Amino acid sequence: MGGWAIAVHGGAGVDPNLPPQRQEEAKQLLARCLNLGISSLHSNASAIDVVELVVRELETDPLFNSGRGSALTENGTVEMEASIMDGPKRRCGAVSGLTTVKNPISLARLVMDKSPHSYLAFSGAEDFARLQGVEVVENEYFITPENVGMLKLAKEANTILFDYRIPTNGYDTCGAGVESPMKMNGLPISVYAPETVGCVVVDKEGRCAAATSTGGLMNKMTGRIGDSPLIGAGTYACELCGVSCTGEGEAIIRGTLAREVAAVMEYKGLGLQEAVDFVIKNRLDEGFAGLIAVSNKGEVAYGFNCNGMFRGCATEDGFMEVGIWE
Amino acid sequence: MGWAIAVHGGAGDISRSLPHDRRQPREEALRHCLQIGVEALESNLPPLDVVELVVRELENIPHFNAGRGSVLTSEGTVEMEASIMDGNTMRCGAVSGLTTVVNAVSLARLVMEKTPHIYLAFDGAEQFAREQGVEIVDSSHFITPENVERLKLAKEANRVQIDYNAQPIQNDTKKEKPCANGDSQIGTVGCVAVDSHGNLASATSTGGLVNKMSGRIGDTPVIGAGTYANELCAVSATGKGESIIRGTVARDVAALMEFKGLSLKEAADCVVHERTPKGTVGLIAVSAAGEVVMSFNTTGMFRGFATEDGYSEVAIWSDAQVE
Numbered sequence: 001m002g003g004w005a006i007a008v009h010g011g012a013g014v015d016p017n018l019p020p021q022r023q024e025e026a027k028q029l030l031a032r033c034l035n036l037g038i039s040s041l042h043s044n045a046s047a048i049d050v051v052e053l054v055v056r057e058l059e060t061d062p063l064f065n066s067g068r069g070s071a072l073t074e075n076g077t078v079e080m081e082a083s084i085m086d087g088p089k090r091r092c093g094a095v096s097g098l099t100t101v102k103n104p105i106s107l108a109r110l111v112m113d114k115s116p117h118s119y120l121a122f123s124g125a126e127d128f129a130r131l132q133g134v135e136v137v138e139n140e141y142f143i144t145p146e147n148v149g150m151l152k153l154a155k156e157a158n159t160i161l162f163d164y165r166i167p168t169n170g171y172d173t174c175g176a177g178v179e180s181p182m183k184m185n186g187l188p189i190s191v192y193a194p195e196t197v198g199c200v201v202v203d204k205e206g207r208c209a210a211a212t213s214t215g216g217l218m219n220k221m222t223g224r225i226g227d228s229p230l231i232g233a234g235t236y237a238c239e240l241c242g243v244s245c246t247g248e249g250e251a252i253i254r255g256t257l258a259r260e261v262a263a264v265m266e267y268k269g270l271g272l273q274e275a276v277d278f279v280i281k282n283r284l285d286e287g288f289a290g291l292i293a294v295s296n297k298g299e300v301a302y303g304f305n306c307n308g309m310f311r312g313c314a315t316e317d318g319f320m321e322v323g324i325w326e
Numbered sequence: 327m328g329w330a331i332a333v334h335g336g337a338g339d340i341s342r343s344l345p346h347d348r349r350q351p352r353e354e355a356l357r358h359c360l361q362i363g364v365e366a367l368e369s370n371l372p373p374l375d376v377v378e379l380v381v382r383e384l385e386n387i388p389h390f391n392a393g394r395g396s397v398l399t400s401e402g403t404v405e406m407e408a409s410i411m412d413g414n415t416m417r418c419g420a421v422s423g424l425t426t427v428v429n430a431v432s433l434a435r436l437v438m439e440k441t442p443h444i445y446l447a448f449d450g451a452e453q454f455a456r457e458q459g460v461e462i463v464d465s466s467h468f469i470t471p472e473n474v475e476r477l478k479l480a481k482e483a484n485r486v487q488i489d490y491n492a493q494p495i496q497n498d499t500k501k502e503k504p505c506a507n508g509d510s511q512i513g514t515v516g517c518v519a520v521d522s523h524g525n526l527a528s529a530t531s532t533g534g535l536v537n538k539m540s541g542r543i544g545d546t547p548v549i550g551a552g553t554y555a556n557e558l559c560a561v562s563a564t565g566k567g568e569s570i571i572r573g574t575v576a577r578d579v580a581a582l583m584e585f586k587g588l589s590l591k592e593a594a595d596c597v598v599h600e601r602t603p604k605g606t607v608g609l610i611a612v613s614a615a616g617e618v619v620m621s622f623n624t625t626g627m628f629r630g631f632a633t634e635d636g637y638s639e640v641a642i643w644s645d646a647q648v649e
Binding site (some may be wrong): 126259260 | 420444453454535542554578581585
C-alpha cells in the first residue's frame with residue numbers, strides 16, 4: 001500500500017430515468033476531473049492543492065450542482081457554499097451564501113490561509129472575496145436554464161407534496177423521512193439536483209485533504225446552510241483520512257458523517273472501506289447520502305445508500321473507475 | 327440516577343484578579359439560570375425545553391456573550407448565532423448572523439421544528455424570524471457600553487498586531503485577536519440537561535468573537551463542534567471557535583464514549599486535555615446515566631451544575647468553589 005489516491009463525486013441521489021446521454025456526459029466530466037487530479041499528483045502537487053484544483057473544475061462545469069449549474073433558492077437565485085480541510089494539521093476553511101464568487105472552493109481556501117477565521121458567510125464572505133481580489137461575476141452567470149425549469153417543477157411538486165409551514169411529525173421536517181425511495185430531501189428524484197461535488201486526495205507523502213462545494217437544495221429557503229460547509233458533516237480530513245459527503249444535508253449534519261468515518265478508524269481501528277461501510281449502514285437511519293474517502297495508506301473507498309452517486313476514483317497502481325449506479 | 331443539568335457562560339483566560347463587581351453578577355446569574363433549569367426539570371419539562379429556557383435566560387442577561395451583551399463585530403454590530411439538539415431524535419437546529427432576534431436559541435429551535443432545514447443564516451434567518459413572529463428588536467438592544475469599550479481596546483491591540491495579518495497564516499492555530507484588558511467577554515453560553523428517563527438535550531448561543539469580521543461563523547452553530555446530543559450524552563462547548571470546529575469537540579466526547587467505551591468524564595477529559603491545544607476549550611456535558619462533567623483547559627470557565635440528589639455548584643476557576 002501507499003502511493004497517491006484520489007476520488008471525486010458529483011452528488012448522490014440520481015434519477016433512475018436519467019437519459020443515457022446525460023449519464024455519459026457526467027461520466028466524461030468525472031473522468032476528466034480525475035485525470036486533472038492525477039496529472040497534478042504526478043507533478044508532486046500536495047493533496048490540498050489537488051482537491052482545490054479538481055473542485056474548481058467541477059464548479060466551473062455547469063453539469064453538477066455547484067458553482068455554475070448550482071441549484072436555485074426559492075427566489076430563483078444562487079447561494080453557494082464550500083469547505084476545504086487539510087489533513088496534517090486539520091486546518092480548515094469554509095464559506096456560505098456566496099452569490100458572485102466564481103469559485104467558492106478557492107474562497108474557502110483563502111479563508112483558511114488568509115483570514116483569522118475558519119468560516120465566513122453571506123455579505124461578510126462576499127466582502128472578503130473582494131478584498132482578496134478573487135474572480136467575481138453576476139449571480140446570473142451561475143443560473144442555467146435547466147435549473148430554472150427544475151425550480152418550477154420543484155415548486156409544483158412542493159405544493160402537492162409538502163408544505164413545511166404546516167407542523168408535521170418529526171421525521172418529515174428534517175427531510176430525512178421518505179415514503180418511497182424515489183424522493184430525496186423532500187423532492188421527487190426527477191427534480192432533485194444531487195447536492196454537491198467533492199474531491200478527496202492522499203498524496204505521495206501520505207497527506208490527506210478533502211474539499212466539497214455546492215449550490216445546495218433545489219428550492220431551499222434563502223439563508224439555508226447545508227452540510228457542505230460544515231466541518232465534520234460534509235467535509236473532514238485528518239492524519240488518517242479525507243472524506244467528502246453528499247446527499248440529504250440534514251441527515252449528514254445530524255450524523256456528523258465525514259467525521260464519523262475518521263472517528264471509527266481512529267477509535268475502533270477500522271480500515272477505510274470498513275469505516276465507510278459502517279457509517280453508511282449505521283449512521284443514516286432514514287436519511288440518504290453517499291461519501292468518498294481516502295486513507296493515508298493510499299486507499300480509496302466510497303459508499304452510498306441511495307439511488308446512485310456520480311463518482312470516480314483512481315490509485316497510483318493504475319486502478320481507475322467511474323460510475324453512477326451500484 | 328436522576329436528572330442533571332449544567333450551564334456555562336464561557337471559557338477563556340479569565341483573570342483570577344477579576345474585580346468583585348465583574349465576578350459577582352455573573353456568579354449570581356449562573357445561579358439564577360441554574361435554578362430556573364432545576365425547577366423546570368423538577369416539573370418534568372423535557373430536557374429540550376429546559377435547555378432552551380435556560381439559554382434564553384442566559385441570552386437575556388447582559389453579563390455574558392450571547393443575546394444582549396454579545397461582543398461586537400469589527401463594524402460595531404452584533405451577529406448572533408446558536409444551535410440546539412435533541413438527543414433522542416438527533417434533530418437539530420442552528421442559526422447565524424442574527425441582528426434583531428431577541429432569542430437566537432429559540433429561533434434555532436423553530437428552524438428545527440418548522441422548516442425542512444437545520445440551519446438558516448443572515449438575511450434568510452431574519453426573514454424566517456419575522457414569518458414566525460418571534461420577538462425582534464432594534465440591534466441597539468444587544469449592545470452594551472462594556473462591549474463598545476472592548477471593541478475599542480481590541481482594535482487598538484490589533485493595530486500593534488498588524489504585521490502578522492499581512493502574511494498568510496501558516497501555523498495551525500489561528501491567532502485570535504487578544505483583548506487588552508483581562509476582562510474579555512469570552513465564549514458563549516450553553517446548557518445541557520438530562521431527565522430521570524435519560525432524555526438528553528444541548529443548546530449553545532453566542533455573539534461570537536470580539537472584533538470578528540462580519541460574516542464570521544464560529545463553532546456555536548456547527549453541530550458536532552459547539553453542540554451535540556445523542557442517546558449517550560449532551561455536550562456544549564466554548565472557547566476558541568476555530569479550534570473547536572477543527573476538533574469536532576462536542577461530537578468527539580460522544581464518539582469516545584461510543585467507540586472506545588470511555589466514561590463521560592474520561593471522554594471529556596480526553597478531548598479537552600489531550601486532543602485540543604491548551605487554552606482553547608471548555609465544555610459541559612451530561613450522560614444518560616445522570617452524570618455531569620465540566621472540563622476546561624483554559625484559565626477558567628463560568629459554569630454551574632446541579633443534580634437531583636441535591637448537589638449544586640457554581641464556579642469559575644478550578645479550585646475556587648463558590649457556594
